[in-house]
Amino acid sequence: MERVGKWLGRPRELYNLLWFKMGGGAAVMPPLDQDALSDRLKICYRYLNQTSRSFAAVIQALDGELRHAVCILYLVLRALDTVEDDMTISLETKVPMLHDFHSYLYQPDWRYMESKEKYKQVLEDFPTYCHYVVGLVGIGLSRLFSVLELEDPIIGRDTELANSMGVFIEKTIIIRDYLEDQLAGREFWPREVWSRYAKKLSDLAKPENIDVAVQCMNELITNALHHIPHVLTYLSRLKTQSVFNFCAIPQVMAIATLAACYNNKQVFRGVVKIRKGQAVTLMMDATNIQAVKSIMYQYVEEIYRKIPSADPSSNKTQRIIVSIQTLCLPSGTVVSHNHYSPIYLSCTVLLAALSWQYLSAMSEALEEDVQANGN
Numbered sequence: 379m380e381r382v383g384k385w386l387g388r389p390r391e392l393y394n395l396l397w398f399k400m401g402g403g404a405a406v407m408p409p410l411d412q413d414a415l416s417d418r419l420k421i422c423y424r425y426l427n428q429t430s431r432s433f434a435a436v437i438q439a440l441d442g443e444l445r446h447a448v449c450i451l452y453l454v455l456r457a458l459d460t461v462e463d464d465m466t467i468s469l470e471t472k473v474p475m476l477h478d479f480h481s482y483l484y485q486p487d488w489r490y491m492e493s494k495e496k497y498k499q500v501l502e503d504f505p506t507y508c509h510y511v512v513g514l515v516g517i518g519l520s521r522l523f524s525v526l527e528l529e530d531p532i533i534g535r536d537t538e539l540a541n542s543m544g545v546f547i548e549k550t551i552i553i554r555d556y557l558e559d560q561l562a563g564r565e566f567w568p569r570e571v572w573s574r575y576a577k578k579l580s581d582l583a584k585p586e587n588i589d590v591a592v593q594c595m596n597e598l599i600t601n602a603l604h605h606i607p608h609v610l611t612y613l614s615r616l617k618t619q620s621v622f623n624f625c626a627i628p629q630v631m632a633i634a635t636l637a638a639c640y641n642n643k644q645v646f647r648g649v650v651k652i653r654k655g656q657a658v659t660l661m662m663d664a665t666n667i668q669a670v671k672s673i674m675y676q677y678v679e680e681i682y683r684k685i686p687s688a689d690p691s692s693n694k695t696q697r698i699i700v701s702i703q704t705l706c707l708p709s710g711t712v713v714s715h716n717h718y719s720p721i722y723l724s725c726t727v728l729l730a731a732l733s734w735q736y737l738s739a740m741s742e743a744l745e746e747d748v749q750a751n752g753n
């Protein structure tokens with residue numbers, strides 16, 4: 379019953395999820411012709427689908443040569459990340475292992491089996507880490523797009539924008555995974571921020587510190603939002619549809635995740651993830667710059683509505699949101715958060731109620747259909 383209630387409030391997500399599961403995603407992400415692949419490439423795509431189902435579909439939809447290059451780059455980076463995140467490997471072993479990693483790629487039998495006790499890993503230099511872990515991915519990918527002439531040379535040359543694309547995703551993951559990383563012995567939140575809220579980063583997980591913990595996270599989210607203008611400029615320069623989808627989807631997932639985390643105590647108690655139906659809807663929608671701007675607008679609006687007046691970063695958060703919304707609207711439109719005309723408000727409520735009734739009826743009909751078909 380709870381599950382039915384969950385869907386009734388979100389009929390479009392239910393509709394998109396069913397459509398996607400029934401193969402509708404092929405319109406945005408055409409599937410790969412498996413028979414045309416060599417055996418080695420088949421293995422690569424099998425591993426890719428095992429690491430990330432939805433993102434694998436986006437990679438498989440890339441054009442020609444770019445598809446295999448990105449597939450292999452993604453697998454290599456995920457493998458590196460697995461070593462980096464493994465807290466059973468000491469730093470003395472891990473650092474040389476990461477340096478030599480490129481040579482293991484040519485040794486099919488290479489394995490690491492010596493898992494020992496848990497070690498702790500604290501990230502001390504966030505900008506350098508970001509440059510190597512994320513920035514180089516964005517810069518490398520952007521050069522690939524340009525060299526293959528799928529995008530203009532400026533995409534490969536403008537390293538600052540390419541860097542922001544990756545840093546926005548990475549900062550979002552680091553914010554969302556606070557608890558998981560704490561439990562695993564990893565510390566990624568920047569000291570210069572958390573030290574103004576607590577003595578130790580682990581203190582933020584203590585129930586008695588929940589209010590300052592949320593304030594600290596709200597500051598980090600406000601900081602991450604500052605990358606959005608660069609992200610929008612980068613995406614607005616893209617010309618190839620499959621490259622656009624590949625680049626835009628992780629960005630809209632990131633803003634949806636930040637909106638779910640903002641001012642949410644649950645980040646310090648469990649897992650906060652976007653719903654499957656929400657993710658599928660974002661994948662279906664984020665296919666052009668205007669749609670991405672409208673998604674960004676809606677999620678920053680959701681954050682704006684949640685800003686507590688007593689939050690220490692509230693003014694900064696409001697300012698960056700207004701400037702993002704200005705970028706997302708057609709030029710000449712003014713963003714206002716204060717004046718709602720009562721007549722517009724009534725019309726909106728009436729329209730929302732009517733749409734809700736219509737969509738609920740449609741989702742019920744759909745669900746009956748699915749049950750009748752035994753899926």
Ligand code: IN0
Pocket residue numbers: 429430431432433448451452455511512515516517519540543544545547548624625626628
């Ligand atoms: C990525 C990025 C990514 C995609 C497109 C353009 C980019 C431009 C600059 C930098 C990174 C870019 O996207 C993925 C998204 C991803 O992996 N999503 C997973 C999430 C998950 O939980 O596993 C999903 O299932 O949807 C990304 O996060 N990274 C990444 C890695 C390699 C490549 Cl080639 C592209 C990781 C990171 C750390 C942000 C670089």
